[in-house]
Amino acid sequence: MTSKSVDDYIASLDQPKRDALETLRRTILEILPDAEETISYGMPAYKVDGKTIAGFAAFTNHLSYLPHSGSVLPALADELGSYEYTKGSLHFPVDQPLPGDLVRRLVNTRLAEAGL
Secondary structure, three states: OOHHHHHHHHHOOOOOHHHHHHHHHHHHHHHOOOOEEEEEOOEEEEEEOOEEEEEEEEOOOOEEEEOOOOOHHHHOHHHOOOOEEOOOOEEEOOOOOOOHHHHHHHHHHHHHHOOO
16 A cells, blocks of 8 residues: 555545644654555554554544554553543544644654664
8 A cells, every 4th residue: 555545545534634634644754754654454554664653544523543552642641631542542623633742742652662
């Protein structure tokens, strides 16, 4: 899968989901400029040295950031504020991209966990 597949995924979404996830995509790629952009389990994912570091998905009533680890979100629980989350996904409103500084902390936590 290529970035074109991620383009297709995002293009298939209605607004404002499309804009929010395109913003998240740009932020992830700014942090991980050499990441392999792919589709994993039907959702956009970003790999570094073969390890999935980040991803996202659109759902009916929310968007999700996916750290591809069950320990990243619990490790940053104090920084997640009012966002709802499960062990493996951070939920955010369809019309509000995640703040770039939060995405950077999420990605950096996952990179450290993966030994990268």
